[in-house]
Amino acid sequence: MANTTTYPVVDERALDPATRRWLGRSRDLSELPKHLPGTVPVFEVHNGYVAFQERRHLGRREELVISAISVSTVDMRPKTVTVQLQVPSCSAADEFVLLVDFWCQVEDPERVAEAGLRDMTEPLRQYLRRDVSLTQIGVRYSVEDINVVRNELLSRVDAYTRLRAPHVDGMSVALGAVLVVTPKDLAGYERDLRNVRWHQNKEVLEHSGEDRNAERLRAYVDGGPNALSALAAARGELNLGAAVERGYRIAEDKRKQLIEILKSMPEEEWHTIAIDSQRIVGSLVDELIGTQPDAARPGLADGGERGRLDA
Structure with missing residues (x-):
């Protein structure tokens, strides 16, 4: 068969x-x-x-x-034949794997049949081994230097095939691709390092974003209820009508609290109120005793006598 x-x-x-x-x-x-x-x-x-x-x-x-x-x-059809060659590294534990593709086609089937050529890889492997310097390139490097070795091996194979073309009786042979395979252990190690770097970069970005968000939210908190209400409204998490009503209610509660404090203060302590505060107090007093012209009663700002607050 x-x-x-x-x-x-x-x-x-x-x-x-x-x-x-x-x-x-x-x-x-x-x-x-x-x-x-x-x-x-x-x-x-x-x-x-x-x-x-x-x-x-x-x-x-x-x-x-x-x-x-x-x-x-x-x-008789053309075919790409891949030859694998082991290239030692500086460590006895590791080696580089060189893969060289050759484009092959039968030119003289009678000579090929006479030679009984059933496997093109072996004569082509021996052809590469005849370049002694080719297999010595890797001994100066460790597997971590694979990119440097890859470039040197590619250049060496290309130069060698140009100066001494491969010859197999009855066949035409030309150089195709040259590849240096990354060792599995090195590929796994580099993959682990890459994944760690990706994870660390992701964490840095996430933490940076969290820090910016925390700083922004702190600014809203420092801005008080109005700033927080504005943030909630911008996010669609707050009913503006309810927020306005709540704001007025809080302001009204503050006014009432201030009136209660003024009612509880002895009259002789009123002179300790600051000027700006006295103006505020005046507006509150007006609300308590009704609108009355300032000329008809002593004001808070001129230091005169104040009428008593109605109970």
């Missing part, structure tokens, strides 16, 4: 001698591998290898089929 995981030779098998019949020799075509799309069969005959590249089915009595001692199926 064909092993489609191999490349460029995906299958090869030996053939028994063709059967001799009364009409001549012939071969049962079931002995041959199935012709897969993008492939060609290459027959080994007495004088070498012959690729059958005609776009038709083979016949059981064709000389190529009868005389073949083996047959190979060669994949």
